[in-house]
Amino acid sequence: MAARNLKNATIALLVPLPSIVFFLFFIHAHSDAAGGNSVFSWCYNHPFLLANVLFFFNVNVLFWIIGLIQSNNWMIDLYWTVIPVMLVHYYASHPMTVKDGLRSVVVIGLTWVWSVRLTHNYFRREKWQWGEREDWRFNEMRRQYGKQWWWVSFFAVYFSQQIFLIGICLPMYAIHMSNKPWDRWDFLATVACIIGIVIAYYADTQLHDFVQKNERLKELGAPTVPNLDKGLWRYSRHPNYFGEQLWWWSLAGFAWNLEQGWMFIGTFINTLCLAYVTVLVEKRMLKQQHRAEAYGRYQKSTSVWIPWFRSAIKDSKAKTS
Known part of the structure; x- marks a missing residue:
């Protein structure tokens, strides 16, 4: 039990690193990317699309593969409480951002408070275990789809979450693309x-x-x-x-x-x-x-x-x- 808990905690902490490392490298290189034709130039000019690309590969694909290996889609529940924090910081730090400083700081702070509350509730409910179980709705769908669940889960568990999470966090994008005073x-x-x-x-x-x-x-x-x-x-x-x-x-x-x-x-x-x-x-x-x-x-x-x-x-x- 302790070994599994440690393994899942390690996976959960390491899994967002591809997106984080890529974005930090992009931030470091953006001064040379604004007017060029490189991949970084595209990243510079399309902050919203870049957020979707990172979500697709790092969450939809990587989380899905881990879920297949573990036969447990627990990680998306945990990251529901984390991804909005990552998105609000992403929008706030993207080179294309235009923002009112007070509004940005307030929304970032509120998002952190929301996330800490929900993350605490998640672990309290799971008796402080990492990946102890997956959402009961996923369990029911696993039984319903049987052998087809391996590919259905990609759309039902992960791709759908991209639509919900990116969509529900749209105001964070608006907040960091306007300098209208508070x-x-x-x-x-x-x-x-x-x-x-x-x-x-x-x-x-x-x-x-x-x-x-x-x-x-x-x-x-x-x-x-x-x-x-x-x-x-x-x-x-x-x-x-x-x-x-x-x-x-x-x-x-x-x-x-x-x-x-x-x-x-x-x-x-x-x-x-x-x-x-x-x-x-x-x-x-x-x-x-x-x-x-x-x-x-x-x-x-x-x-x-x-x-x-x-x-x-x-x-x-x-x-x-």
Whole structure:
């Protein structure tokens, strides 16, 4: 166990090096590349396309090969929390960048806070193990596609993540391609980003404590609590999802303020995807016999995402049915 954990940690720390080394070499050589016809000249003139090329080869291809070797696609979950940080620094340091210094520093700082929160939650959930398991949705698709999974996984697990991650991080590109001075809309977007991160943190912490409590009850042979409906979870069935979406939509608010409102498209697609995930999660909960009845009542009385007061009318109907 310890040896596997160390091996996976080493792989995870080394795997982004090809992109990092290439970009640092490009930065060092960019002064000679701006007007030439070399590969570096293309990199200089196409920062967004370069980000996609690096993602394709370093994440899609390399992560996919490692996943095939290990029969486990765990790494993409971990790097979901890291790639936005890498992208925001990439855009901030690219030679073509034009930016307002305050806006850039604030967004970089916010992205780091978001990443630290989500990375901490990932390792806490995985009991501080590297690559202990892959996402349950990938497990289900592995069973569904059987022998075809080896090539389906490239598109379902990795190529799709390029669309989502590059798309959802589009505002970071806009922020570093405009020197419009900081204004009150940037301040409001910042406050909303912080609120989203805080909500997601407390929601995930409450969920973690609930899971830990049930594990202790199970070890003692005592009945477990079928459903979490306390704290933020009293007002929303998925407050962690709400906090996460508030963060991304608020980040997109920076792009809107820079007259790049079309960049909401990445956030919108991500929201649609998370809505589908919400349906899958709730179906999965209802399939578990020990919690199906309690969760059914919870669905009838509690808002899906946006925190709101519980419905007393629906509660009373659930009790009399």
